[in-house]
Amino acid sequence: MKIMDPPRGPERRKADVLARLESELDIWVASASADGTPCLVPLSFVWHDGALWLSTVATNPTGRNLRDTGRARLALGHTRDVVIIDGAVETFTAAGVPAAAAEAFQRRTGWDPRGSGKPYAYFQVRPESVQAWHEERELKGRHIMRDGAWVV
Template sequence: MAEGRGRRHPRDGALARVHPPLARRVPLAGHAEGRPARACATPRAARQGLELRHRPRQLEGGSELRDTATRKADALAALEKQHDIWLATADVAGRPHIIAVSAWWDGTDLVVATRGASKTARNLAMNPSAKVARGAPSDAVVIDAQMIDSRAVEDSADLAGGFAAAVGWDPREVGEGWMFFRLRPVRIQAFRGYDEIGGRDVMVRSRWLA
């Protein structure tokens, strides 16, 4: 029968208008989980709602929040690429001291060079705990480390060669009294702005989390 034409109802014989079938409607996600839903949606709208629920959170500017494995990879790439860092130390009384230093990431430790008579060297001799930072708040890597070894640059030919190849200068050629300090990471954090403060740890107690 053509659309819009009447036909008799099988029970009372009255004419009934034939209408096209209504679009199938499905409940929103909240209703499906047992919570009252404010409205219903078509299948297409429901699919879009589910996509929004499972879409990764995004940083300002549209980039997605990174997972731990991605943050680790980015942190390692940054340490291998950028060799200028901030190094903070403290004396036994807890008075802090911070300097900018060149650093070589050898795959396990950070190797830094400074004068043996400097305040940084004296602090590390008394208190081996240190904190390292690189980058800006929009892309930061922060490291808690322990100084595990120190030696004069003249007595460390292999170390000096690796350091010079990485950072572009050799402390053996800039004067006497320079020393290498090997810093072993204990905790590494990687974050891009305040949105990534949560989940910023990629290493805890010297163990990678991914």
């Protein structure tokens, strides 16, 4: 899109977000510890059954933060094409992750954390809020999901 293009409507924004969730491989994951120490890392993900599935070592800062707080903020894109997702996190051990989610993750990323020698966990992020905008002209109407329901 060009700076002067008209803003996308809500249906187009939702379609664009869903297409990105199906096509992109990595996402920025922001989390915080119980004392508020922030952590920001890129992780691979898969969009499966209406949730984002991530995997990282359970004992690293991101793994601990996601498990302990049950919250995450995820971001796709660059500063001119932004998607921000806030969601609730459920943690699964490598042995306890639903097989369909682990297999979808493996198909998408080409990697299966269940076979790693490290203590990987899976994190299911259920979106509660989704914002999407292209530059300033799309700030109005950027909320396309609120309280876990698409507004379009």
